[in-house]
Amino acid sequence: xxxxxxxxxxxxxxxxxxxxxxxNYDGSYVCTMxxxxxxxxxxxxxxxxxxxxxxxxxxxxxxxxATILALLQHVRELTADANKFREIVCAVVREIPHRxxxxxxxxxxxxSIAGVWDEDNGxxxxxxxxxxxxxHSAVDAARSSAD
Ligand SMILES: [Zn+2]
Numbered sequence: 001x002x003x004x005x006x007x008x009x010x011x012x013x014x015x016x017x018x019x020x021x022x023x024n025y026d027g028s029y030v031c032t033m034x035x036x037x038x039x040x041x042x043x044x045x046x047x048x049x050x051x052x053x054x055x056x057x058x059x060x061x062x063x064x065x066a067t068i069l070a071l072l073q074h075v076r077e078l079t080a081d082a083n084k085f086r087e088i089v090c091a092v093v094r095e096i097p098h099r100x101x102x103x104x105x106x107x108x109x110x111x112s113i114a115g116v117w118d119e120d121n122g123x124x125x126x127x128x129x130x131x132x133x134x135x136h137s138a139v140d141a142a143r144s145s146a147d
Contacts, residue, residue, distance in 0.1 A: 001066050003074035011062055011071075018059035019048045030060075086145050093142040106135035 001007075024033035024040065029047035033040055048056045096107045104114025106129070111117065115132035117124040 001070040003070050007067070011067070014055075014059040014062045017055040019046075019053070019056055023048055086141065089138045090142045090145055093138055104132075105129070106132040 019032060022033050022035075023030050024042045025031075026042040026044040029044065030049040032043045032046045032048060034043065035041070049060060051057060103111075105111050106115075109129065109132055111129060111132070115129050115136070117127050117129055119125045
């Protein structure tokens, strides 16, 4: 099974149409549940997996084991990919010296207005500097990664 935008949209629509969770099992039926002060109450009076509740039946069948396993694999791949890029960004941020003289610009840049191209830069004049934007996004990502 391939996790693609179509499947994600189908899962999202089915989840939004179904009885809101969380759900739990009372020994006979899947029912809504609530948790108060650490105690789980399975609302046996409110089963959600009845054949008459077609939206819930559709959701349960859409979120079958093959779909969930494929979704978990997809999440693991995305997480590994995100971690790889996070490590790259953090390495770049650590490598470049931080100077107080940058006045809000990326290292090696000297805009009069932080992050905005000066008037003598032709068509770029007055527009946002992509390198400054990228640098500040990388610094923010590295800081949030360290938290
Ligand atoms: Zn710049």
